Amino acid sequence: MDKMLYVAMTGASQNALAQKVHANNLANVSTNGFQKDLEQARSMPVFGDTQPSRAYAMTERPATDMSGGPMIETGRDLDIAIGGEGWIAVQGADGKEAYTKSASLNIDALGVLRTSTGLPVLGNGGTIAVPPDDKIEIGQDGTISIRSLGQSPSVMAVVDRLKLVNAKDSELTKGTDGLIRTTSGQPAALDANVQVSSGFLQGSNVNAVEEMTQVMSLSRQFEMHIKMMTTAKEDDEAMARVLQMS
Template identity: 70%
Template sequence: MDKMLYVSMTGASQNTLAQRSHANNLANISTNGFRRDFEQARAMPVYGDTFPSRVYAMSERPGTDFTPGTLQETGRDLDVAISGQGWLAVQAADGGEAYVRTASLQIDALGQLRTGNGLPVLGNGGPIAVPPEQKVEIGQDGTITIRALGEGPSVLAEVDRLKLVNPDLKQMEKGADGLIRFKGPAPAAVDANVRVTSGFLEASNVNAVEEMTAILSLSRQFELQVKMMRTAEDNSEAMARVLQMS
């Protein structure tokens, strides 16, 4: 009886955690560049002073789906997305290097190039600074070209180049802040073959139908676990009445 209650209790709690994972994916269906989290459950024996006598289901996030999302045209010159494989390097809030697939770039009051959520964009020598300009263009190779204030339309100047990388996806992991990081001892190396598309943003790779189906399936499993707990309680009460009669 105790084992039945334990298994159903742990199953219900892990079902709740699994639903959170899918709910987070669904909540970010409109977040540009979002990568959905995988979710799975596996049996986990409970070890103690003796041989394991109980096994419970443990929900976990074994990895991230790095499948590219669709490109959506915006027409804005500072909206960029990676075409094909690769990543754009940014500076995370902790000062480390992180990577994104798309960004709606902005130039702040100090001339620093930042993503839409305020992260500095990295170039050849660190965060990119853009001088006062009339127009900014970003080439397919990540080159940032500007027309300075007061200059004619034919006078262009190259400012910097976006740091574009393409490491092995097995070495990439998603952090709690949603940014992708490289697991190697040093930041990922620049890859000259990565291409950028200007005027586009990459959509999330979340499939709403799959996520809703998974949430509904987990909800039914949760209800089943609750019924098992009630059955265990009823059986315990019945056994107590039998003992009282004897």
Template identity: 55%
Template structure:
């Protein structure tokens, strides 16, 4: 018997997964530095005896759109945005070096420079630690300078430099934590080298590159596809019941 009900079921399931990807994009439309994920489906042949017209559906995330978002002026000294390409290197909770363009920074009680979500910002020799200061300034090359407590207001002391990197876009993938990292087959031996050509803009943040209207339209289209897959399952179930009744009457 043709198990077409399972074909419809796989289509409905993968359509729901695609909806989740677009819903996640839409939920992060206002998240600083967020990069939207792509979602697409491809057909998978049925193994064993089957009709040639039957194929399962499988949703996959082929990649992430790395296009830069718009710059939003905040005027805050600890807000920075990348100029053009490049990423800021940070350290996640597991000690792994990952990359982000979310430049809303803060200084914790221990003087460590962190992102708004708590990851430590990497410098030339590791996480950046700041002594007590009265004023802080981040240069366009990532240099972090301060006016020490009690020091002359016009005398800046260079403390460290934010590690800016520029790995090839095709070598990057987004992890489940939302940060970018090198793909396993493109990993380097040792940490990512800094790129002295990368530049920052202080007092700005990069917005998400998600187009809310486009994501909403995609979800509506997927909803129609889900309804179609459910109808396929209903039709397959009805055909199975009719076949069973015919066999009973033989």
């Protein structure tokens, strides 16, 4: 009975972890640029004094879905999104290069271009500093142009260019802060084919219906594991009574 109880217990605990993955995806269904986490379970043989005739479940996050979400038009000049493949480079809280597919940008009091979460945006030479301006535009190739204070509307000066990179999905990993990084820790390669759309934000790539269905399915599985644990307890009690009678 103890083996049956152990297998059911591990199934329930791992099932609860799987539910957390899908619950987190659901919680970020409206988070711009969010990349959903994938989840899978596999059986692991139990090794001991005998042959591994039993197996327990193990939940794992094998990867992150790197596909893009829907494009949401905002009309704001400093809202940017990657329309296809590629990433926008930012400086993470740890000071290292990280990537996102969408960002709502702002210019701080020192003229540094930052995301809505305060992370500096990277350009060709590092963080991007924007002089005081009347207007700012971001081209499809990531070029940042401004019209300086008091200048003619037709006079636009190039300040910098967004660092736009690309890499294979297998070379990327998602951090706990939601940002994407390379598995090697080295900066991803620049890609001139990556295009950015100004006035748009990219929505989450989470399918709410799919995630909810998975949560419901996992909830039923969890209940089944609990029932197995209860059955193991009842069988153990019944066996104890038989032994007492004998």
